[in-house]
Amino acid sequence: MLAARPHGEPTPAHFRLEEARVPTPRAGEILLRTRWLSLDPYMRGRMSAAKSYAQPVVIGEPMVGGTVSEVVQSNNPDFAVGELVSAYAGWQDYAISDGRGLHRLPPGLPPTTALGILGMPGMTAYTGLLTIGRPKAGETVVVAAAAGPVGSLVGQIARLKGARAVGIAGGPDKCRYLTETLGFDAALDHRAEDFADALAAACPKGIDVYFENVGGAVFEAVLPLLNDFARVPVCGLVSGYNATELPPGPDRLPTLMRTVLTKRLHLQGFIVWDFADQQEAFVRDVGGWLAEGKVRHREDIVEGLEAAPEAFIGMLRGKNFGKLVVHVA
Amino acid sequence: MLAARPHGEPTPAHFRLEEARVPTPRAGEILLRTRWLSLDPYMRGRMSAAKSYAQPVVIGEPMVGGTVSEVVQSNNPDFAVGELVSAYAGWQDYAISDGRGLHRLPPGLPPTTALGILGMPGMTAYTGLLTIGRPKAGETVVVAAAAGPVGSLVGQIARLKGARAVGIAGGPDKCRYLTETLGFDAALDHRAEDFADALAAACPKGIDVYFENVGGAVFEAVLPLLNDFARVPVCGLVSGYNATELPPGPDRLPTLMRTVLTKRLHLQGFIVWDFADQQEAFVRDVGGWLAEGKVRHREDIVEGLEAAPEAFIGMLRGKNFGKLVVHVA
Numbered sequence: 001m002l003a004a005r006p007h008g009e010p011t012p013a014h015f016r017l018e019e020a021r022v023p024t025p026r027a028g029e030i031l032l033r034t035r036w037l038s039l040d041p042y043m044r045g046r047m048s049a050a051k052s053y054a055q056p057v058v059i060g061e062p063m064v065g066g067t068v069s070e071v072v073q074s075n076n077p078d079f080a081v082g083e084l085v086s087a088y089a090g091w092q093d094y095a096i097s098d099g100r101g102l103h104r105l106p107p108g109l110p111p112t113t114a115l116g117i118l119g120m121p122g123m124t125a126y127t128g129l130l131t132i133g134r135p136k137a138g139e140t141v142v143v144a145a146a147a148g149p150v151g152s153l154v155g156q157i158a159r160l161k162g163a164r165a166v167g168i169a170g171g172p173d174k175c176r177y178l179t180e181t182l183g184f185d186a187a188l189d190h191r192a193e194d195f196a197d198a199l200a201a202a203c204p205k206g207i208d209v210y211f212e213n214v215g216g217a218v219f220e221a222v223l224p225l226l227n228d229f230a231r232v233p234v235c236g237l238v239s240g241y242n243a244t245e246l247p248p249g250p251d252r253l254p255t256l257m258r259t260v261l262t263k264r265l266h267l268q269g270f271i272v273w274d275f276a277d278q279q280e281a282f283v284r285d286v287g288g289w290l291a292e293g294k295v296r297h298r299e300d301i302v303e304g305l306e307a308a309p310e311a312f313i314g315m316l317r318g319k320n321f322g323k324l325v326v327h328v329a
Numbered sequence: 330m331l332a333a334r335p336h337g338e339p340t341p342a343h344f345r346l347e348e349a350r351v352p353t354p355r356a357g358e359i360l361l362r363t364r365w366l367s368l369d370p371y372m373r374g375r376m377s378a379a380k381s382y383a384q385p386v387v388i389g390e391p392m393v394g395g396t397v398s399e400v401v402q403s404n405n406p407d408f409a410v411g412e413l414v415s416a417y418a419g420w421q422d423y424a425i426s427d428g429r430g431l432h433r434l435p436p437g438l439p440p441t442t443a444l445g446i447l448g449m450p451g452m453t454a455y456t457g458l459l460t461i462g463r464p465k466a467g468e469t470v471v472v473a474a475a476a477g478p479v480g481s482l483v484g485q486i487a488r489l490k491g492a493r494a495v496g497i498a499g500g501p502d503k504c505r506y507l508t509e510t511l512g513f514d515a516a517l518d519h520r521a522e523d524f525a526d527a528l529a530a531a532c533p534k535g536i537d538v539y540f541e542n543v544g545g546a547v548f549e550a551v552l553p554l555l556n557d558f559a560r561v562p563v564c565g566l567v568s569g570y571n572a573t574e575l576p577p578g579p580d581r582l583p584t585l586m587r588t589v590l591t592k593r594l595h596l597q598g599f600i601v602w603d604f605a606d607q608q609e610a611f612v613r614d615v616g617g618w619l620a621e622g623k624v625r626h627r628e629d630i631v632e633g634l635e636a637a638p639e640a641f642i643g644m645l646r647g648k649n650f651g652k653l654v655v656h657v658a
Contacts, residue, residue: 053557053592053593215586219586228382229603234590235590237590240583240586240587243583246579246584247578247579248579248580249576249580250576250578250580251575251576251577251578251582252575252581253580253585254544254566254572254575255575257541257548257563257566257569258566258569260563260597261598262598264382264597264600264603265597266596266597267589267596267597268594268597269592269594269595270593271593
């Protein structure tokens with residue numbers, strides 16, 4: 001349960017484990033048992049009462065989240081006991097559903113892919129990059145949090161489209177993974193002293209697409225390197241999610257706007273569900289690439305619902321390596 | 330001539346009047362006499378050495394600018410003496426041209442319209458609003474500097490597309506002109522104490538398109554009123570063109586980016602020539618609307634090239650009322 005709204009970085013005290021009787025499905029309903037729970041940065045926003053694109057989680061209620069769940073009781077002819085579905089059951093062991101919004105998992109793939117490369121993070125990368133970023137062959141695409149489930153697919157799709165992929169990640173292991181396993185053209189450690197210079201050196205022809213999911217110092221280093229007509233899909237700003245106040249001045253808002261004007265930048269925020277009509281194309285394309293071995297993914301699985309708060313807090317600090325999933329049952 | 334680069338607001342001392350012998354056209358060339366000179370905010374950028382989308386004017390060289398010029402000598406069979414052309418002859422009485430980039434004025438229209446509603450400012454309004462802003466019937470479109478040549482057409486085209494047009498201008502005369510003559514749905518004086526509240530009241534359903542040509546305090550008032558999926562064509566930032574330093578903190582860049590994300594805003598900078606392929610559609614549509622009386626325009630004409638510096642300086646303060654044109658000869 002969300003126990004309290006954090007001011008700044010969440011701590012374990014902002015969460016509370018509660019036990020309750022397993023609910024009983026009524027007519028038309030099914031009982032879902034959570035097998036895997038997805039942990040994603042957007043959840044930090046739901047812990048806050050600040051106005052956003054979705055309602056905040058109510059204090060004392062379960063945290064929200066995507067799950068792979070198993071049908072364990074069914075009063076609904078559309079769902080049979082034993083079936084696995086992707087659901088939005090949240091941080092809990094059991095949930096009741098009337099069947100709306102559930103999707104049966106495609107056969108033959110590990111169930112957790114429905115939370116990562118073939119789920120919300122994968123579709124975020126696919127839609128934001130292709131609809132807003134529109135990389136062309138020979139262009140340079142930069143993405144941060146590049147060892148994560150969104151960034152890693154952004155870079156791989158950029159490569160499939162003939163673009164140069166430059167990934168930014170925290171630490172040498174993740175950077176090596178990007179170039180050696182995923183085929184990124186370059187990888188940079190944002191913790192390095194000379195990060196901004198290294199990024200400039202890695203982008204000798206400037207940056208045509210910057211897939212923004214972190215903000216902060218990375219965006220500062222990217223901004224002067226953006227080419228005329230660069231596209232910036234704004235997907236997330238995780239470096240600022242725990243911020244409690246605005247950074248000190250000067251106010252760089254006018255600088256950003258002047259850059260947008262003189263470089264004719266295209267900045268556009270999006271939420272994956274804005275592109276819900278691309279679901280079929282996404283499953284076809286990314287599912288196909290995955291089956292053909294053209295894209296790879298990595299998962300970081302932690303055991304037990306009790307481990308979720310700490311894993312989530314660590315993710316906001318970049319501790320995970322790959323798609324963070326809680327194996328609940 | 331540009332005499333010196335201003336630091337902050339230009340003064341008459343940044344310009345210098347020079348006399349020279351009228352040049353003689355060589356084979357293939359024509360001699361143009363400037364009849365009207367357009368004064369536009371972008372010229373402030375050309376006075377500065379800061380990197381932008383165009384080269385700065387060289388100190389000691391004539392200021393650049395669009396003109397309506399008359400062919401007074403011709404060694405080029407494509408141009409006859411006495412013809413009027415739109416040119417880019419700059420702040421001078423005479424100029425030599427090889428004919429490239431010249432356009433004969435369409436017959437039957439006042440020549441100065443080629444510098445305003447049927448010229449660069451009109452095309453800026455048309456392309457930026459329709460290509461990036463894409464107003465839909467029932468939406469709310471806000472534009473500042475709304476009594477100027479770009480803003481006035483933005484609002485009128487918004488109305489023709491069935492949207493609500495809210496104009497922002499300096500002073501009650503311009504505001505009255507917007508609602509009484511141009512048919513804007515509302516007009517607001519940005520100098521009023523309660524400007525931000527008045528803007529909110531004038532946009533009860535929020536803002537779907539904000540055509541950005543001023544920046545600063547107006548953008549600050551607009552930002553919280555933008556609806557989800559609002560479009561912001563960034564055309565100019567005239568309120569900041571004379572700025573010598575960044576405003577004091579806090580740094581609101583992260584606030585802007587968070588707003589772009591959560592509201593899924595589309596911000597896009599543009600220069601009119603990025604949309605050169607729309608020239609024909611622009612002339613057809615706006616020319617047609619002008620002929621049918623569906624759009625109106627207003628000019629603010631000053632006499633004599635000597636008056637250009639003071640008129641230009643005044644324009645950056647919002648002193649002009651309508652398209653600012655210098656009647657040179």
